[in-house]
Amino acid sequence: MYNVAIIGAGVIGTAIARELSKFNHKIVILEKDNDVSNGSTKANSAIIHAGYDAPYNSLKGKMNARGNLIMGIVCSELNVPFERIGSLVIARSESDFETLKGLYENGMKLEIPGLEIIDVGKVMEMEPNLTEGVIGALYAPSAGIVEPWELAIAYCENAIDNGAELRINFAVREIQKKDGSYLIKSEEDQVEAKYIINAAGVYADKIYNMVADSEYKIIPRRGQYFLLDKEAGGLVKHVVFPCPNEMGKGTLVTPTIDGNILVGPDAEDLDMDMKESVNTTYNRLGNVKNLARNISDKIPYKLNITTFAGLRAEPDTDDFIIEESKQAKGFINVAGMKSPGLSSAPAIAEYVVTIIEEIDGSLDKKTDFNPLRRKRIKFEELTFEEKNELIQKDSRYGRIICRCEMITEGEIVDAIHRSAGGRTVNGIKRRTRPGSGRCQGGFCGPRVMEILARELSVPMEEVLMENRGSIILTGKTKVGG
Ligand SMILES: Cc1cc2nc3c(=O)[nH]c(=O)nc-3n(C[C@H](O)[C@H](O)[C@H](O)COP(=O)(O)OP(=O)(O)OC[C@H]3O[C@@H](n4cnc5c(N)ncnc54)[C@H](O)[C@@H]3O)c2cc1C
Missing domain, CATH: 3.30.9.10 (D-Amino Acid Oxidase, subunit A, domain 2)
Structure with missing residues (x-):
């Protein structure tokens, strides 16, 4: 049994997972899609708002102000450009x-x-x-400005490196209340957890309605x-x-x-x-x-x-909803995360930990928590000497796959094999940018697919664009040619 199941691997769910991974808690993140960061987190303005515009006495105001303040520390620990x-x-x-x-x-x-x-x-x-x-x-x-999906991927990677688990393609369909825990079911699987954190983005109301009468939309x-x-x-x-x-x-x-x-x-x-x-x-x-x-x-x-x-x-309550449900003990809503949710993520994660601490009593801090995430190599930004040295060590950094953004095979292979690594063409695009330039993947897309097929040991026809069913190839056109 897990101590905490977090539903939703957007920036909010992953930030909470990383903050909780500082304590001796068994954590699982359940994500319906094929990758981290596939909801609001992948398509927004990417701004870390200063925090002057939400009312000073609202949760949005307080979380944004604190989130902005600590975003620099988080991004430097996780090696996320900010x-x-x-x-x-x-x-x-x-x-x-x-x-x-x-x-x-x-x-x-x-x-x-x-x-x-x-x-x-x-x-x-x-x-x-x-x-x-x-x-x-x-x-x-x-x-400030940040790469929002990279922040969520980095949070998730660091949480996993500190013991959290990620289950992708786990779409929560049903939640059963048990005595002191919850049974959370997808179509094919189930997990049991003492606490649930509902960070399901636009679906948070649907998830909440699995355990309680409707309180917000x-x-x-x-x-x-x-x-x-x-x-x-x-x-x-x-x-x-x-x-x-x-x-x-x-x-x-x-x-x-x-x-x-x-x-x-x-x-x-x-x-x-x-x-x-x-x-x-x-x-x-x-x-x-x-x-x-x-x-x-x-x-x-x-x-x-x-x-x-x-x-x-957009919640019909206007402010962020971050609290334990009065109807379902141990079920914590982290909902209505419209803007400035991205900016507030680090502060929201801290706040959720205090909520769990209040319910559970004092939490047991890990002594070996590692806050640092290994830096992602950006070949294009290296000096000529650094590039040369890297290619000597690993020739895959000498093969340019994406000509618009100058992304090498080495960067793509690394993006596949990290914790919470990319498994799809779009997942690789979010992690290292092939397909983000002018040609939008017209040239590099098939090359990225070849690398994914090779590294994941799957046939090319099974390489997906994004979620389940998003196949790109159906078969060969010149069999035996
Ligand atoms: C247009 C726009 C502009 C914005 N601009 C900014 C900005 O500049 N600055 C800022 O601070 N904020 C901004 N925001 C808000 C910010 O994007 C969000 O606050 C933030 O991304 C919310 O993250 P999240 O993790 O709550 O949600 P999401 O990223 O949506 O993650 C929720 C996750 O839950 C998963 N999920 C849903 N249902 C289930 C289920 N049944 N089982 C398992 N998993 C499930 C989803 O697949 C998804 O991955 C903007 C938002 C939008 C849309």
């Missing part, structure tokens, strides 16, 4: 300016460092490509994006937001950690049965373009390399 590039919320009218003042005051109550309201001259000096008509901005130097709120080529990279240097509205923080323009430019999202509430609807639509992308003009009228959409959409887990 840059504090700072953010600007721009005002274009007097009423926008009043909103900025409100954000500033709220941020001061949360002790957000370095917050400043700046005038138009300074704004345009910092960001010369903004559309004219800006009258000032709220500058938050502590805001999670509405899927879709946001769509354009991702521009690195050639557009200098367009903005900070995360640039419009003033927030009742649907969220608005359509923003930001650099990504890899040097691309991201434009989006919009906000569209979907029906409750549309929790997998991550398709993009012509009309809504047009809407994103219109909204983004409030930030910059110089966005070079001809350099767009892909569009994508993510689903926010």
Whole structure:
């Protein structure tokens, strides 16, 4: 029997797993998909918000402020790239300016460092490509950017290295309450655990309803994006937001950690049965373009390399829901993790541990917890000498598989064989970026498939794009040729 079963391997579930792996607890993470980080965590704005905009007395406000503060330590331990590039919320009218003042005051109550309201001259000096008509901005130097899926993968890898288990393709279908534990069942398997942590993203309400009467609903709120080529990279240097509205923080323009430019999202509430609807639509992308003009009228959409959409887990309670259920003892909801869930993840993980500690009594700390994750080699970023030395040691680093992003065979093989390693073409793309460049996998996709087939000892026809059933090849066209 496990002490804790965590349902959902997004950034929240994996952050909690890593925090719990500091203690002598038997932990399992149950994930319905074929990989870690496949829900909201793989499609969002990737911003570590400074934390001034959620109300200072809300869980969102408190978790964001703390999450931002400790994100640097977490990312350095886990070797996840994170840059504090700072953010600007721009005002274009007097009423926008009043909103900025409100954000500033709220941020001061949360002790957000370095917050400043700046005038138009300074704004345009910092960001010369903004559309004219800006009258000032709220500058938050502590805001940053990160690779969200890499953060979740790194959390999971480190949790596994410290004893946690990950079970992918385990879609929780039924939960039975027993005396002092829960039996958690998928179609083919079952596990028993004393505590359940419900970190199932947009499905958290469905999971909760397996053990309790409905207390909250999670509405899927879709946001769509354009991702521009690195050639557009200098367009903005900070995360640039419009003033927030009742649907969220608005359509923003930001650099990504890899040097691309991201434009989006919009906000569209979907029906409750549309929790997998991550398709993009012509009309809504047009809407994103219109909204983004409030930030910059110089966005070079001809350099767009892909569009994508993510689903926010929008709770009907508005705030994050992080508590033990009153109806089901030992069942802890970590739900309604819309933005700033990514930014808050490290703080939420700490908070959940205190909840378990309160229920269970003091927790037994491991003496041999290793907080460090082995660095991922990024061949392209090495010096000429370092590249040469690496190739001498392992010739697979001398074979370029992805020409757009300069990814080598060595990097792909490493991504497959790490704890929580990639098993699919998209899983490898998230870990090392082949297919993330201009050709979007047109050239390197088949090569990545060959490497996956070889390393996992499976036939090419069994290599998947993403989840179960997402086959790419059906058979040979020239048998015996
Ligand atoms: C458009 C958009 C923009 C955003 N921008 C930002 C931002 O810039 N900064 C920020 O801080 N936050 C942002 N967020 C919010 C952030 O993405 C989320 O808070 C965070 O990813 C939530 O992580 P999670 O682990 O709770 O959910 P998820 O990543 O969705 O993980 C939940 C997991 O549960 C699994 N699961 C579901 N049902 C079952 C089941 N029955 N059995 C087993 N597993 C199951 C899913 O497959 C999934 O992997 C944004 C979100 C969106 C959609």
